[in-house]
Amino acid sequence: IDSTKKLSFTRCIRDGDLVIVYERYDNMKAIKVCDGSVLENRFGVFKHSDWVGKQFGSKVFSNKGGFVYLLAPTPELWTLVLSHRTQILYIADISFVIMFLEIVPGCLVLESGTGSGSLTTSLARAVAPKGHVYTFDFHEQRAVSAREDFEKTGLSNLVTVGVRDIQGEGFPDELSGMADSVFLDLPQPWLAIPSAGKMLKQDGILCSFSPCIEQVERTSETMRSSFTDIRTFEILLRTYEVREGKLDDFQGDEAGSLGSLPRKRRQRSNEGSNVQESTGPPTVMARPCSEAKGHTGYLTFARLKCLS
Template sequence: MMVPLDPANKPTSQRRIAEGDTVVVYERHDVMRAVTVAGGGVLQNRFGVFRHADWIGRQFGSKVFSSAGVGGKDGRKAGGGFVYLLAPTPELWTLVLSHRTQILYIADISLVVAYLELIPGCVVLESGTGSGSLTTSLARAVAPQGRVYTFDYHDQRASSAREDFEKNGLSSLIAVAVRDIQGEGFPDEHCGAADAVFLDLPQPWLAIPSAGTMLRQDGVLCSFSPCIEQVQRSCEAMRPFFTDIRTFEILLRTYDVNEGALKSATANEEANVGRLCKKKRKVRPAGEVLDSTQSSCVMVKPCNTARGHTGYLTFARRSVHGSQTEAT
């Protein structure tokens, strides 16, 4: 007989919003904020005034209107703006979390999760925790039976990260501890038990021997470093313990996509192709109606503010024969 799922154990995105939940308030694609729902709480922004009490009981993903103006159709408020109430997924949490340190973004995180070969039930060791951006994605990858053990040498950062994980309902998946992994290595209790290890440290080569002893045979290590000199020293330290050493740099290029209007060529313009080619394409404002001389098209161009270098990701696999195997 199928046992009914306890509503309290549903993924956050499938629950209704309750007091104390963390909600990502989406104003537009580049303006979002994390808000903790409180019964008497109020959010004010350029779209109006939003009472938290109106959010409680709604599903994540709901569109809510401000309380300004006169009541309209379907409970909407005439003249009021609106926002969306989204669940704090790892991708959205990366965009709205408090930056206690420099963080990893989606492009790097995606490669880390894929190349660490994480599946539900895996055990992952991480150092350092920082702002918890990567930690949140690691937890989702190994859920519901897996576990992420994350370490930071800074007590206040570790405490703040622990609070964030509790607010987002990840305490059962993530254990946070204060420890200097560069100086002390990982705790002996994890020896040979980790499926993957991630290092984000100033001197990762000091922690690599300890990481090697923590990993199961064929486990994968990843080290993130902003400078190529750090990568070089790390690779040298990996050679006695690891094989298949590879380094990647992720450069993400995004594009703007806009609908535009092209004016049809007249007989005189068709006779002068050179002049026609020099005419600029005009982007059509939203809602503008095309006349008989215009046609719609989609124009694409690279964004002017694409993010450049963030760091280097070095992956290595725990060699079968330990220190007797050299990397190729």
Template sequence: MTKIKNNSYVLFFYNDSKKWLNKISKDQSLHTHVGVIKHSDAIGKEYGSRIRTNKDKYVYLLEPTIHDFVMKSQHGTQIVYPKDLGYIAARAGVQSGQKIVEIGTGSGALTTFLASIVKPRGHVYTFDVEPKFMQIAEKNITRAGMIKYVTMENLNIKEAKKMPVTEADMAIIDLGDPWTVIPQVRKMLKGSGAVVSICPTMNQLEKLTIALIENEFTDIECSEHILRTIDAREGKTRHSFYGIGHTTYLAYARKAFFDRKEKK
């Protein structure tokens, strides 16, 4: 039985649109539409229990998952949504112990997710050119308890003379011009290592695919993933009126050798 303590993270859950991720502090209260939630009321209770607000509403005390930390991240940039995260992990075969390179840290949502899979023996090396965004990302990654599995560096991979990582199992690119770093990514990946790029537009996919072929990548796949939620209620189950639409296109490929002279 896991009981909530001071400094524990709790997801206060009222319904799907009213939920709050908080670090418990015995002297604090959370003021919401459903009433005041006293942190002290949660201390000593088991995750899954419920407490009552001053407006006589029940709120459940749920243990946060990586999904919760990702969706409640502070956003300096657009995050990668769970529907895309799951496919990336499955398609690239991400597993514990792997070495992963991320180019474009953003808000750290994807970094957090990948670190949660490769830990405790694996590691994520993430690079970005915007110190302001990296500060936000570091807070998000630390909040989720993943920072010790992540190395963050303010570095422009496009201009790097020496690659900071070699023999990586996977590289993920979240840039507006991902094709410009494919030669560098190739140098950092092991043979058959995977690269995944996040592309908001199809024009980016076209340019990226050309660069992947030129740099000897195979098993190229481009896809879009749509999640449609259902409002399931007795006698009136239907598709939800609201939901996340287009978020991104994903490009996947693997490093191969085309019997050309290896680029230096």
């Protein structure tokens, strides 16, 4: 999301841009391009001046011939590189929240707490270019840091960060009846539900994130008086490893992997799965990753009851 408020990164990198320097899938960092500066890492010394004028996504080389990629600071990547001031929401939960809150360009969204701004960044992109996100945290320094981050990512026109005790005072009255959706990531969300109800437009949707089921029960109980369609989800991410090659190439892989199974057992284990086998041309093989991502929290959604 660039400073000209366009949601595309098709333009070339300029001095002053934020880029995500990608070494490996588990090693990335955000850097502001500054003519005259250098990045030094185990691959050598990279001059920022060499980066200006390159497309986002380019591979750039160091003095020693090492390389990194310069990626665009999308909300997905920002969530992976931001400085953690609190626990944060990750992209599996974030994308589900945006879909089930029915957030589209032009929406007005309320959020509390802001935390590290991980969710806020994706909310801002979802409402752009004409919508707005009002996010509140009672922790003054967190609000200041979040504002600085939204400046860096070019989102400050889409986000207003307020310092406010939402559990104690509720959302500001001037936003009453204006919100398309409200999102809560608070320790006692049930305290903020009556105010969330006041903020929502007719048919507006509320979502509350809680790590434990006792909080979900209390939240759902409180929602019942003015909300309907109350539903709780838990998102567990299961990634697949996808590889291309001839089947024989996969033999002798690490113990326990598909490739190390004897051929007969392998054929049986493929029945009913999405693993394709071929002895001829290269084939695409997919198998679930042994490391599944664990519990993050429960997402409880509810729609404001219509006043009839």
